[in-house]
Amino acid sequence: MRSDSLLFTRLKGKDAMIKPLASFLKILNSEASPGQISLALCFSMVAGFTPFFGLLTLCLLFLVLVLKVNLSAFFLGWGLFTALAFLLDPLFHGAGFWLLSHPGIEGFWTSLYNMPVLRLIRFNNTVFMGSFVISLLLFIPLFFMLQFLIKKYRSQFMDWIQKTRIAQIIKGTKIFMAYKSLG
Amino acid sequence: MTKWIRWPGLAAFIVITALLVAGFMFLSGPFIAKAIEVAGTGMVGAKVDVAGARPGLFPLGLRLSGIEITDPDAPMTNAVEIANISMRMDTKALMLRKIDVTEMTVEGIRLGTPRRVSGALPEKDKKDKGRKETGEESASSLRERIPMPSMEIPDVQIILERASLGSLEEAENLEKALRQEYERFDERLKNLPDADDFRAYRTRIENLKRGSGLSGVLTGARELREIKSSVDKDILALRNTRREMEESIADLRRRMASLGSMASEDVNNLMERYGISDEGLSNITGILLGPEWENRLRKGLGLYRRVEPLLDRVREREKKPEPEKVLRSEGVDILFAEIPVRPDFLIRRASLSLEVPVGNLKGTLRNATAQQPLVGSPMEIRFKGDSLSDIESFDLQLVFDRVNPKAPTDHLKAGVSGWHPETMGSGDLALNAEKGDFSVDLISSRGALKGKMALDLTGVSFEMPDSGDRVRAAVASGLRDINRITVQGDLGGTLEKPEIKLSSSLDAVVRGAVTRAAREATETLRARLHEEVHAMTDKKIRELENQLGGMADLRAVLDERLNLAGRLDI
Numbered sequence: 079m080r081s082d083s084l085l086f087t088r089l090k091g092k093d094a095m096i097k098p099l100a101s102f103l104k105i106l107n108s109e110a111s112p113g114q115i116s117l118a119l120c121f122s123m124v125a126g127f128t129p130f131f132g133l134l135t136l137c138l139l140f141l142v143l144v145l146k147v148n149l150s151a152f153f154l155g156w157g158l159f160t161a162l163a164f165l166l167d168p169l170f171h172g173a174g175f176w177l178l179s180h181p182g183i184e185g186f187w188t189s190l191y192n193m194p195v196l197r198l199i200r201f202n203n204t205v206f207m208g209s210f211v212i213s214l215l216l217f218i219p220l221f222f223m224l225q226f227l228i229k230k231y232r233s234q235f236m237d238w239i240q241k242t243r244i245a246q247i248i249k250g251t252k253i254f255m256a257y258k259s260l261g
Numbered sequence: 262m263t264k265w266i267r268w269p270g271l272a273a274f275i276v277i278t279a280l281l282v283a284g285f286m287f288l289s290g291p292f293i294a295k296a297i298e299v300a301g302t303g304m305v306g307a308k309v310d311v312a313g314a315r316p317g318l319f320p321l322g323l324r325l326s327g328i329e330i331t332d333p334d335a336p337m338t339n340a341v342e343i344a345n346i347s348m349r350m351d352t353k354a355l356m357l358r359k360i361d362v363t364e365m366t367v368e369g370i371r372l373g374t375p376r377r378v379s380g381a382l383p384e385k386d387k388k389d390k391g392r393k394e395t396g397e398e399s400a401s402s403l404r405e406r407i408p409m410p411s412m413e414i415p416d417v418q419i420i421l422e423r424a425s426l427g428s429l430e431e432a433e434n435l436e437k438a439l440r441q442e443y444e445r446f447d448e449r450l451k452n453l454p455d456a457d458d459f460r461a462y463r464t465r466i467e468n469l470k471r472g473s474g475l476s477g478v479l480t481g482a483r484e485l486r487e488i489k490s491s492v493d494k495d496i497l498a499l500r501n502t503r504r505e506m507e508e509s510i511a512d513l514r515r516r517m518a519s520l521g522s523m524a525s526e527d528v529n530n531l532m533e534r535y536g537i538s539d540e541g542l543s544n545i546t547g548i549l550l551g552p553e554w555e556n557r558l559r560k561g562l563g564l565y566r567r568v569e570p571l572l573d574r575v576r577e578r579e580k581k582p583e584p585e586k587v588l589r590s591e592g593v594d595i596l597f598a599e600i601p602v603r604p605d606f607l608i609r610r611a612s613l614s615l616e617v618p619v620g621n622l623k624g625t626l627r628n629a630t631a632q633q634p635l636v637g638s639p640m641e642i643r644f645k646g647d648s649l650s651d652i653e654s655f656d657l658q659l660v661f662d663r664v665n666p667k668a669p670t671d672h673l674k675a676g677v678s679g680w681h682p683e684t685m686g687s688g689d690l691a692l693n694a695e696k697g698d699f700s701v702d703l704i705s706s707r708g709a710l711k712g713k714m715a716l717d718l719t720g721v722s723f724e725m726p727d728s729g730d731r732v733r734a735a736v737a738s739g740l741r742d743i744n745r746i747t748v749q750g751d752l753g754g755t756l757e758k759p760e761i762k763l764s765s766s767l768d769a770v771v772r773g774a775v776t777r778a779a780r781e782a783t784e785t786l787r788a789r790l791h792e793e794v795h796a797m798t799d800k801k802i803r804e805l806e807n808q809l810g811g812m813a814d815l816r817a818v819l820d821e822r823l824n825l826a827g828r829l830d831i
Contacts, residue, residue, distance in 0.1 A: 129592075136278075143270035171592050178595040191597035194356030205592030 101154050110148045116224035118151035120217050126159025127209035133199045174208030290314045307331035308380035322349040331380025344369025359603045365611035415535050417789045428523035432801035435516050439808045442509045446815045454495040459825040489831045496826045503819045510812050517805050524798040528790045546765040555761050604632035620649035633663040653679025673703040695720025714750035739774025
C-alpha cells in the first residue's frame, strides 16, 4: 500500500497512462497467490459495478481489508470496473428493473423492502439491483477463470512477456524504475 | 482459516470507520443546520435560523440550538424563538428513510422576540410593505368603528329657519283669504243699498202719505207697492250678503282654530326629523371589546393559516406523480408496499417549555405529522401553566384532526382563570378589571369557523373622560354601578373573514341609560320647539283675529242697513 501510494504521487504526464499496466504487471509478477489476486479482482468487480455510496461498499471494504486478498489488485480492479460500469449502466438498469418489477417475486421484494438494513443498501434501485445481481452471477466464474489465467500466465507467458519489446519499453521508463526500486 | 484473516486490515477498517463516524459527527452539524434553515425558510416564507446542530448516535438523535423563526409579517421580530431542541429518533425507521421522533424536548420557546437583522426574504420586502400599510388601515378602521351617537340638543332657531312649518303656511294662506274676503264683501257693500237709499225710500213714502184725492190715493198705493217691492229686494240682498259673510267668517274662524293643532303637528314632524336617537350604542360590549378581541382572533387565525397548509401538504404530495429518474448511474427506486405503513415524518411525543411574559408554560405535543391517516390519531398540542405571575391557571388545547382528510376538523380549547387583564377599550371608554376568567371553544372545519367564548370580569371599573357630552354622561352613569361583566361571544365566519359577536349584561345597562338620556334630550327639544312654534303661530292668529275684526265691521254696516230697512215701516 505504502509503495503504491508513493509511486502514484510521482506519476506525471504520459507516465500516468502506463500506470495501470505497470501496476497490473507488478501484481501479476508478485508473489501473491493467484487466489488472492482473483478474489480481490472479483470483489473489485462487485464494488465497481454497484453504486459507490452505499452500505455494500462499506461491507466490501471490510471484507477486502480483513481477508488476505491482494489490495493492489482490488483497488486497481475497482477503478477499472467503475469505468466499465458507466458503460454498462443501461444494462444494469434494464436487468434491475426487470427483476424488481417481476410480478412473481413482488412478495419477496416487499418483504425485503420492509427490512431496514436492506433499505439502507437501496436494493430497490434498478441500477443497484442489476449491477449487484450481474456481479454476483459473474463472481464465481470470474474467480476461477482469473485464477486459471494467472497460473497460466506465470507458468507459460511471464518469461516470454518480460522479454518482449513492450515489456522492455515499460521496464525502461522512469516510472518502472522507480516502481522497481520500491520493490 | 486464520491465514486468510488480515488483522491489521481489521484494525484499519475499524479506524477508518471510526474516522468516518467522527467526521460525520463533527462536520455534519452545519450541513444539517443549513438544510433545516433552507427547508424552514421555504415553509414559513421568512428566514429561519439555526445556530447549531449536533447529531448523536447512541442513542440516535439530533440536538438543535438557537432556532429563530421570523414572523413573515414583521421581519424584525421572531414569531418563535427556541433555545434548544433535542430529539431521539427511531433507528429502524431512519433506515427505512423515515423520520420517527420518539421523544423530543423543546426548551425555551419564546414568542415575538426582536431580531438583530431583518428576517425578510428579498423578494418579499415589497409585498410586506404593502401588507403593513393595509394592516395599519385596518387598525385605524377598527378605532373609527366606535360609534358614539350625538345627543347634543340642536339649536331650535336654526331648525326653525331651515324648516317649513305647515301652521305658518296655513296662517299665511288664511291671511290672504281673509284679505280677499274683506275686499269682496267691501265691494259688494258698495253695490248694496245704503243709508241714502233708505232715506230716499222714506222721503218718497212720506210724500205719498201727504197725497190727496182718490186718484192720488190710488197712485200712491201703486207706488207704495213698488217701493215695498224694491225695499224687500234690497233687504233680501242685504240678508244674503250677511249670511254669506257669516259663513265666510265661520270658515275663517274654523281655519284659525286649526292653526293650534297644526302647530303641534309641526312640532311632531320636527321631532321626527331632528329628534335624538339612542341607536348606535346597542352593543356596547362589541364596541368596547370587539376590536381588541377581533384583532386577537385574526392574529391567532393568521398563525393557524400559516401552519394549516403544512398539515395538508401530504395530500398535495400524494397527488403528484413520482418523477421519473433517468439520470445515468442513478437508476429508479421501485417502491413496494410498506408494512406497516409509516409516515415520512412523525414526532410521537414532545415536551415543550414556553416562556411567556407571565411565566413558563409546560406543554406536550403528540403525533405531529402531515400524514395523520397513517398514524390514526390527530395531532395534539397542550399547554398548561399554574402559579403564573398574572394568571392563576392557563390551559390551552389544540387538536388538528386530519385523520379523515375529507373532513378536516381543528379544535381549539382554551381556559384562563384568575387573569389580571390590562385596560381594554379606547381612550374614549376604557375598561379596567381586577380579575378575569376566560374560555374559548373554537372549531374550524373546511375553512368555516364556529365557536363560543366567555369572559367573566370582576372588580370592573370604567374610565370615561367627561366632555359634557350627554351620551358619555349617560353611559358613564349607566356604568357607574357595574362591578362585574359576563361576556358571551359567538365566533363564526371563515378563516379569511372571521366574525365575532360579543354581548353581555353591560349592553342592557348602557342601552337603558342611553335611552333615558335620549328621552330627556328629546323632551327638552320638544318643549323648546313647542314653545317657539306655538309662539309664532299664536302671533299669526292674533294678527288674523285683528283682520277678522275688519270683517265684523262690515257685518255691522250690513246690520245697520238692515235696521234702516226694517224701520221703513211700509
